[in-house]
Amino acid sequence: MNELPASLNVIFTEFYYWVTVVIMFLIHVGFCMYEVGASRRKNHMHTLMKNTMVIPVVTVTFFLFGWWIYFALPNGPGITGGLTAAPFAQPWSELMGTHMGGKPHSAALTETDTATWARLNGVFWAAFLLFSWTTASIVSGALIERVRSGAFWLMAALVGSVLWITDASWGWHPAGWMVQKLGYHDAYASGVVHAIAGGFTLGVLLILGPRIGKFRQDGTPRNINPQNPWLVTIGLFLIYTGFWGFYAACNIPIWDIQAGDGVFYSATNIYLAPTSLSAITFNFLMALSGGLLTMYVVSKGDAFWSYSGGLAGVIAASAGNDLYHPIQALLIGAIVPVVAYKLHYWVERRFKVDDAVGAVAVHGYCGFLGVCVAGVLLWGYPSSPTEGYAVTTPWGNFIGAVIMFWVLGFVPGLIFARVLNAFGLLRIPRAVELAGLDVNTEIQREEEAREIKQSVREEARSLGIAA
Amino acid sequence: MRTGEIASWGGTITDIGPMYPFVGWEMVLTLVLLVFWVGWHVLQLRTESREYREDEERLRNKEVMTRVLDREG
Numbered sequence: 001m002n003e004l005p006a007s008l009n010v011i012f013t014e015f016y017y018w019v020t021v022v023i024m025f026l027i028h029v030g031f032c033m034y035e036v037g038a039s040r041r042k043n044h045m046h047t048l049m050k051n052t053m054v055i056p057v058v059t060v061t062f063f064l065f066g067w068w069i070y071f072a073l074p075n076g077p078g079i080t081g082g083l084t085a086a087p088f089a090q091p092w093s094e095l096m097g098t099h100m101g102g103k104p105h106s107a108a109l110t111e112t113d114t115a116t117w118a119r120l121n122g123v124f125w126a127a128f129l130l131f132s133w134t135t136a137s138i139v140s141g142a143l144i145e146r147v148r149s150g151a152f153w154l155m156a157a158l159v160g161s162v163l164w165i166t167d168a169s170w171g172w173h174p175a176g177w178m179v180q181k182l183g184y185h186d187a188y189a190s191g192v193v194h195a196i197a198g199g200f201t202l203g204v205l206l207i208l209g210p211r212i213g214k215f216r217q218d219g220t221p222r223n224i225n226p227q228n229p230w231l232v233t234i235g236l237f238l239i240y241t242g243f244w245g246f247y248a249a250c251n252i253p254i255w256d257i258q259a260g261d262g263v264f265y266s267a268t269n270i271y272l273a274p275t276s277l278s279a280i281t282f283n284f285l286m287a288l289s290g291g292l293l294t295m296y297v298v299s300k301g302d303a304f305w306s307y308s309g310g311l312a313g314v315i316a317a318s319a320g321n322d323l324y325h326p327i328q329a330l331l332i333g334a335i336v337p338v339v340a341y342k343l344h345y346w347v348e349r350r351f352k353v354d355d356a357v358g359a360v361a362v363h364g365y366c367g368f369l370g371v372c373v374a375g376v377l378l379w380g381y382p383s384s385p386t387e388g389y390a391v392t393t394p395w396g397n398f399i400g401a402v403i404m405f406w407v408l409g410f411v412p413g414l415i416f417a418r419v420l421n422a423f424g425l426l427r428i429p430r431a432v433e434l435a436g437l438d439v440n441t442e443i444q445r446e447e448e449a450r451e452i453k454q455s456v457r458e459e460a461r462s463l464g465i466a467a
Numbered sequence: 468m469r470t471g472e473i474a475s476w477g478g479t480i481t482d483i484g485p486m487y488p489f490v491g492w493e494m495v496l497t498l499v500l501l502v503f504w505v506g507w508h509v510l511q512l513r514t515e516s517r518e519y520r521e522d523e524e525r526l527r528n529k530e531v532m533t534r535v536l537d538r539e540g
Contacts, residue, residue, distance in 0.1 A: 060504050092493040100483035105490050150512040429519050431526040435535040440522050
């Protein structure tokens with residue numbers, strides 16, 4: 001940090017990620033508003049707190065083991081090598097705290113470690129942590145109005161600090177085995193964040209079951225409409241806004257991309273391959289527009305599905321939005337959400353799955369299909385600037401999508417929900433679900449109000465101004 | 468007494484590594500966090516189960532249940 005250009009690069013990068021974290025915070029605000037708006041009045045506080053507490057639960061677990069997993073598992077382990085040493089990401093590392101980047105205190109670290117990570121570890125950690133909150137929050141919405149908070153927070157720790165970060169290590173780390181061997185390309189996390197969260201949610205939903213009253217005796221579904229559509233729409237607008245930060249956080253802002261001799265600084269995607277903020281801005285907005293345009297028509301102007309369609313459009317195009325032409329991004333964003341929408345209702349009717357906010361469709365199906373589409377459209381592109389890695393192919397990305405949605409998402413979700421259910425920890429008791437999840441607070445408030453009213457009456461009587 | 472390793476900001480900055488107090492106790496702090504995290508879940512699950520048992524007990528009273536259902540929204 002004693003040469004100005006190099007110092008500016010480090011300090012700019014530190015500031016860049018810090019800003020993305022602040023913007024991404026809006027995703028969580030949006031998810032909270034969206035879920036509360038989608039839930040019935042009798043469940044509002046429970047719904048709000050269930051998602052709010054994702055923040056501390058996932059933060060603590062991501063500090064304890066999530067961050068280390070990302071750097072330790074790119075080889076599987078056991079697929080392309082063993083565990084990778086990541087002393088800077090261990091929770092007891094001095095680099096997981098306030099550090100000036102000078103001489104290391106611990107013998108496990110080198111001076112290069114401290115110089116590299118002292119100013120970047122916290123902001124990188126936080127950027128990935130916000131992705132973790134998002135992954136857990138996606139699961140949250142689908143389960144509203146009948147899942148126990150305690151069960152959900154255990155799921156949040158599992159999906160937010162173990163499962164998604166394992167797939168990120170495999171398919172998002174520049175040296176991940178899926179990138180090396182499959183040519184897996186998923187620049188803005190269609191599969192890495194969205195497909196896994198959707199798959200996990202579907203697995204949990206199959207065990208959790210629908211809300212009471214969702215299905216008629218003959219098995220046809222009823223609509224449980226959002227209690228507050230305005231809160232839902234503001235929530236989704238905030239998620240759109242936070243998504244900008246998400247896109248920026250998936251890039252490296254300044255990197256020398258010139259192979260061999262010479263220097264050329266550019267932004268890169270997460271695989272250190274060239275892209276630019278300008279390119280991804282084109283594609284983000286075009287994909288968003290595609291989703292909004294088609295889903296408005298398909299859903300006959302339904303606000304919930306139109307907004308979700310915009311989000312689904314971005315998610316569908318995200319895998320290749322570092323490289324697509326904007327019109328390609330728009331077409332993907334227009335078509336894939338329609339398929340996911342149809343799938344949502346087919347799965348609902350066929351398997352009696354009650355996904356309260358369409359999370360499996362918007363995130364899971366769109367994420368899965370988005371990865372598959374990227375495999376076709378980016379066929380033959382290098383997956384990484386590193387020589388010797390596989391190129392992107394339809395089958396490589398398809399296998400990757402299966403790993404994300406089914407292997408690391410659906411199967412663990414199903415098994416974990418079964419275990420929680422076996423211990424009677426998964427679902428709210430039926431009487432409480434019928435009465436509303438806030439019944440405890442409401443009855444208590446009613447009793448307190450009655451007591452206050454009584455004491456006021458007695459006071460008035462003692463003053464002789466009331467009978 | 469000094470809790471950290473920094474006695475002055477006047478020295479060579481590149482000599483400064485970890486800046487927080489009690490350097491060397493990171494493993495203990497990690498264990499404290501681990502216990503805090505696990506303990507929180509255990510406590511929360513117990514409290515939640517107890518509250519649901521109490522709620523179910525209250526809701527066995529038909530008058531209470533009817534009053535609550537009348538507010539359905």
